[in-house]
Amino acid sequence: MLITELKNKDTILSLVSGKVFIINCHGCKDIHFPEQEAEALQKELAAGGNVTGIFTTDYICNPENLKLRLGYHAEAIAQADMILVFSCGVGVQTVAAAYEDKKVCAACDTYALPGYQGVTPLEHDCKQCGECFLNLTGGICPLTACSKSLVNGQCGGAKDGKCEVDPDMECGWERIMRRLAQVGRLDALKCPVQVRNYATDDEVKSK
Amino acid sequence: MRITELFDNGEFVVTAEVGPPKGISADHVVEEAKTYLSGITAVNVTDNQSSVMRMGSLPACVALKNAGLTPILQLTCRDRNRIALQSELLGAAMLGIDNILCLTGDHTKMGDHPGAKPVFDLDSVSLLHTACQLEKGVDLAGNPLVGEAPKFAKGAVVSPCSDSVDAQLAKMERKVMAGAEYFQTQAVFDSEKFIQFMEKAKQFGKPVQLGVIIPKSAGMAKFMNKNVAGVHVPQWMIDELAADKEKAKAGITGVELAAKVIKECRPYCQGLHIMALGWEAKVPELLKQAGI
Incomplete structure (x- = not known):
């Protein structure tokens, strides 16, 4: 649900x-x-x-x-x-x-x-x-497409476009970069530093 | 001493990396650093490098500082959440450790505890931002600190020979925006690639230290090409390492190759960062051959 x-x-x-x-x-x-x-x-x-x-x-x-x-x-x-x-x-x-x-x-x-x-x-x-976060990443979710769920760009761990954790998995941030370039939104990478909010309570979160 | 002051003075800053032991004695690390690294500016102390559990970076930094060296605290986001990271930074400042290098960190699956929980509450960018907040006298949640605020030389890493240089540059820009004051790079073997990278990276106006590994053998070079992100050893170097196995084993070839890269790249960077990977004893000879 x-x-x-x-x-x-x-x-x-x-x-x-x-x-x-x-x-x-x-x-x-x-x-x-x-x-x-x-x-x-x-x-x-x-x-x-x-x-x-x-x-x-x-x-x-x-x-x-x-x-x-x-x-x-x-x-x-x-x-x-x-x-x-x-x-x-x-x-x-x-x-x-x-x-x-x-x-x-x-x-x-x-x-x-x-x-x-x-x-x-x-x-x-x-x-x-x-x-x-989809509005900052061209509609590709960084939490699920990146093994580390990074929200501020790719880590240094991708090799030949593949994730360091799973060589069968494409680096999520390389996908995001390609998509942003494709829709002309690379400026989304200049957004302020993103810090996740893990509070699950609506009220705490909206503070 | 913060190494940013040296960059500001136009000095060519040389650092090298050491790893704390999987044990309770830092004597060996300190002894090696004193013997081979005392001529350089500062010593990076890794934070559970490659996700392999070891003694913490901070206590090893203190041991090195007590021995008269200048340590750089490497701090990754893999094992600690934002509370623990800020707490660690405050502790470091109290202990007089004021050079830091902020990293995201390898995934836990890469190391010797693959079942561990990967934290990544923050990442390299938000960790730099957090350090800046502490310097302003508030924590990440905006609560005031008591007493004097810490002051760090805040470093970050970048991978100039990555196959996605644009993504690296974009991330580098975010790190600068978040407060990075200097950069150390992943190991470079291809001078031309590094020089091309620096052409683009110089727009950010931050000092960059060329990352160097002394290649030990053709096998090691091939292994890195296959497995290490952002590292590419050109074929001619592999051939040279393979040509005379004894010479390579003695470190003579590797030191020559690394010195060549340093000499070619030196005009384009502001410092040097050596990852000796057990060959600390060869660092003085490398610096001599590179003319530093």
Whole structure:
């Protein structure tokens, strides 16, 4: 089970540039999604005239399903400079992988709740850390793609693009660097020093 | 003495690395350092290098300091969370250890306790940032320190011959932004690659110490090429090491090769960092041949 919460409004607004296509995922039954807050914010964004489409669906974590459904919105997506995704971390990563040359941003943070984890396809993984880093890393999660879960860039341990821990695993940060270069967002690497917040309690975390 | 003061004076700073023992006596490390490394500026003391459990870096630093050497405390993020790391830094400052090198650290799976929990609460960048916070008189959570704030010479590492130089440069920039004041590099065997790297790295305006390993044999060189990230020994060096096995075994070839790299790179860097890997006794000869 998991909870998604909207990132604070200023953060979301700072992500938005140019024309935007919006995806909402109301997928899992075991998920809390901030439906009303998301709708209010999206209305506000749409009033600015820069939203090319809003699409609400389910299980965007399934790449086949996602591609099939987004096929109907191909034009609106092509018009957009970026895709803003309101879903858990897996959903954002699936969209980012499907649109490798587009800026894909996460509007939500994902928190874990103990209990049944559902049937999410495991091509992408979300640690439900409650402070989604996907907007700094081109939609590839540094916590799950890097063996050390580093959030400030690669370590010196990659050899021929492979991780020091597992030679079958590609260095997550090399993937992130490639993706950032591809979407022209290498400036994301100049963000302030990132320090993770391991507090799992909402109240402590938001302090 | 903080080594940043020497860089500021335009000195060519030479450091070498020693590893604390897997045991309770630092006598051997201190004796070797006194015998072979007393002519250099400072001695790096590794922090459970390669994730192999040993005596801590800080007590070994103190032993070296008591013997009249200038130690550099290597600090990795593998084994301690942010509370323990800050506590260690305060302790180091109290003991007069004011040169530090901040590293992320190898993964626990690489070492002799592969089942250990890898911590990585912080990383090299956020550790540098944390040290800066302490220098401002507050901890990472913003709580004030009592009394005088510590002051460190804050170092970091970079890998100039990595196959992803752009990623290394991006990380180097983040380290500078986080407070790194000097850099030591992974071992360099290819002068040209290093010089090309320095062309790009000089924009950050921080002193860089060329990392050097004395190659011991063709086998060692091939092993490093296959297994050590950011290290590439060119084929001609491997051939030279293989050509005369006795000469290589005696360290003569390795010292010649390392000295050649140092001489070629010296105009482009601000210091030298030697990883002797057990060949501490060859360091004086290496420095002599390199003209330092």
